[in-house]
Amino acid sequence: MGIRSASFSHIKRYYDAQRQCVTAKLLPGEFYVTDKDEVIGTVLGSCVAACLYDSQAHCGGMNHFMLPGMRGSGDGDASARYGLFAMESLLNELLKLGCRKERLRAKLFGGAQIVRNMSDVGQKNIHFARHFLHAEGIALESSDLGSIYPRKVHFFAHSGKALVKRLNSLQESVEHREIEYLQRISHKPVAGSIELF
Numbered sequence: 758m759g760i761r762s763a764s765f766s767h768i769k770r771y772y773d774a775q776r777q778c779v780t781a782k783l784l785p786g787e788f789y790v791t792d793k794d795e796v797i798g799t800v801l802g803s804c805v806a807a808c809l810y811d812s813q814a815h816c817g818g819m820n821h822f823m824l825p826g827m828r829g830s831g832d833g834d835a836s837a838r839y840g841l842f843a844m845e846s847l848l849n850e851l852l853k854l855g856c857r858k859e860r861l862r863a864k865l866f867g868g869a870q871i872v873r874n875m876s877d878v879g880q881k882n883i884h885f886a887r888h889f890l891h892a893e894g895i896a897l898e899s900s901d902l903g904s905i906y907p908r909k910v911h912f913f914a915h916s917g918k919a920l921v922k923r924l925n926s927l928q929e930s931v932e933h934r935e936i937e938y939l940q941r942i943s944h945k946p947v948a949g950s951i952e953l954f
């Protein structure tokens with residue numbers, strides 16, 4: 758019996774006519790891996806998305822986490838909204854698809870200071886993601902991190918190419934969404950210009 762992989766039936770997908778491919782859309786607390794010629798997209802504020810890929814195995818994946826979540830942080834260890842679980846889950850699922858850890862390359866996005874009058878969770882997420890990659894020996898190929906702008910990211914899992922657009926006009930709506938999400942998860946127990954990089 759093979760290793761059981763995560764089920765991604767909850768991930769919303771749509772056909773992107775402009776790019777002529779299927780796009781999987783990630784929300785905060787989700788991750789997705791694929792060995793198909795798909796794009797993975799998300800919108801980030803203070804959250805960070807890590808994109809990992811193996812160009813020889815033609816596999817890649819992305820996560821979207823909101824809080825670092827270190828070991829021993831209690832309920833933070835069992836949800837992809839926390840960086841530790843999101844990074845380990847992404848890495849493990851890619852290895853199950855046949856990726857080799859020594860061939861993996863990473864791209865990091867997000868970590869903006871979106872929510873005013875709040876501790877800079879974006880910087881904590883950036884620090885965590887960089888530290889995780891360094892500890893795992895995964896090369897950080899490129900990044901677009903920090904600042905105050907939300908970002909829209911499209912990651913091409915087969916090739917590792919990423920498109921990033923900073924979104925001036927969405928800052929208030931992303932701030933509102935992040936505040937709502939933080940309030941919701943704090944009361945809920947945990948269950949089981951475009952740049953080409």
